[in-house]
Structure formats: C-alpha cells, structure tokens
Amino acid sequence: MEKILVGFLNLNKIWFGLIFIGSILNAVSQELVILNEVPYLSSISFLLGFVIGLVAHIRGKWLWV
C-alpha cells in the first residue's frame, strides 16, 4: 500500500497537471465563445493539462527560468 502511495506521489506533477490544470483549462474553455464549436473540448483541456504536468515532471520544475 505504501509503495503504491509513494509511486502515486512521485508523479505528483502529472496528477496536478491532469486534474488541477486540466480542470482550470476546461472551465476557461467553456467560457470562451470562440471555442464553442470545437469538438471534444473537455478532453483536449484535460489532455493539455496532462501534457503540461508531464513536461514539468520530466524537467523537475514548473517554470522555464
């Protein structure tokens, strides 16, 4: 159980990207009229959040500086 938890926490940036950033992007994209016609908007938002988290995980930090 502890190993699963440690493995889960080691990927904390990915989870943060997927859930936190994904949710924010999803909420913002729903408000933007210009994106109303875009299909799979929610999926794209969460995927983008996941990718941001994955990049931060690989780089070991969030910012570019």
Place this chain on the structure above:
Amino acid sequence: MVMGIEIRDAASEEFSFEKEKAVAKKYAQRFQWEMILIGVGQACIWLSLWPLVIYEIIPLWAGFIIASICACMAYLPSHEAQHGNYSRGNPKKRWLDSFVGNFTLVTLIYPYEILRVTHMKHHAYTNHDDKDPDFLTSNAKSVVELILVSLNGASTEYEKAKEIYSNDAAFQKGFEKGTKVALAYRAILMLLVFLFPLQTLFLWWLPAKIGTVYTQIFFSYYPHIGTEIGRYKDTRFWQHWMPRYLNHSMQLHFVHHLHPNIGHYDEPKAIEELKPFLIARGVPGAEEIPEKITYNPLIKI
C-alpha cells in the same frame, strides 16, 4: 557553552547576556490574543468566501482580493504557535498552539507541523547553506529570483531537510505528521478544483501563492539579506518605503531571532529597551534603530 563564552567575550558586563535575557523576558509573558484573533479571523473570513462566491452574493474578483489579503495575514499567527507563544510552556494550553497553528494555515495550504519543525531548524542554523531549510529564500540574489523559487514550489527543499535531519527523531515525527496533512490538503484541492474550478483557482490556489511569496519576501528575504552566520549577525534591522504595518513589522525580525518568545506586538517596546545591547553586540543595522519604535512606521525612501 561555546556560544556563552563568545557572548561574554563580545560585550562588556554592562550589556551582559544575562541582563539582555532579563529584559527580553519581560516582553515574553503576555498572552498573544491579537494574533489568535488575526489567525482565526482570517481563516473564518476565507472560509465564508466560498458560499458567498458560489452563491454569487459577491463576485469572484472581490473574493480573490479578500482571499489574497487573508493569505498574507495567515502565516504570522502560525509562526507564534510554532514557538509556543500561546501556551508559554503551559502543557494545558498546548492545544492552543496546535489549533491556531493548523487552522490559520488553511489559507496558505501549508501543513503546520512541517513548518514548525523546519522553522526550528532555521533558527538553529540560520544562513547555513546545508542546514537552513529557508536558505534558498533567505539568501536569494533578488526579489525576482525569490519569486521564481517560490513559484517553482518549496517542497524540494523540505524533502532535502527531511534527509539532512534523518537522525533527528522529533524532526521526523513532526515531518511525518505534517506530510499527512499535506496529502489531505492536496486531495481536497483536487476534489474542489474538479467541482468548482475557477473558485478554487481564485479563492485558494492563487491567493495561497501570493501569500507564500509575500511571506517569503518579508519574513525570509529582507531580514536576512547580506547577513552572516552567528547569533547577533544572522538577521538585520532594515527599513523600507513600505510602512511596517503592511509587512508585519518584519523590519524588527532580528529581535525575534534573538528572543523568539517575545510576543510579536511587544517587539517594538522590547527593542527600544534592548537597543544598547544590540549596538554593543553589533547587530547589523542596530545603530539606525530609532529611539522610538512604537507607532513608528519605519519608512525609509
């Protein structure tokens, strides 16, 4: 013991360490009710913002501003708790340290126990690059660098502290306890952002970041810029364009490092009386301390 010899050698009998301690003790007795009011008050105001914003009684932008102010007020009440300044050594009142210390930090999303154990090490090893958990923020090259370090997350340094103090059982116990709270915070944050994404961003996450940066700039960076290692050398008196009432009077932080049990709101009077001792000991900036600190905004442009 070595520190005691250094202190005796450093100043004359007139400004002995014993006399300094006696003066400081006078200001380390009072019950810190104002700090409890601020800590519990800001956390209650912050909690009340959620229904107010969700039911659209106040707009999100107003909630964001109020939450950010709350976050800036959140750390100091916990800091007093970290030093046991509510219980003042009375075991029956220790719950007060724990309650205020934990409750006030909800706005900043920080676990009290981790801050407590790492802060004790900051006091013990101020400015030691390998042992001071606050070294990165207190010795940043500029405010911009400090902001970037802060936004990148301070968790790495806390993990480093956990490794460095791996043989310190009390540190590890506190750290483990705090880790559980940190996990709970993270789980709640993830749940809330899924249900109320923009409210979570503007009422909790962004204000917590703003509060953290504010705290690190005024509590960690400014008081320690250009200081050295040593009881009387590691924190300085400084002045700023900003009135001290807007930065929690952190111009006076040096006296906290010398005598952490002096209550925050009693520091000005304590410094007025301790000024000759501070000059004799060579505290950085001590000569510039005004004769009257109480009600003095300490502005310097």
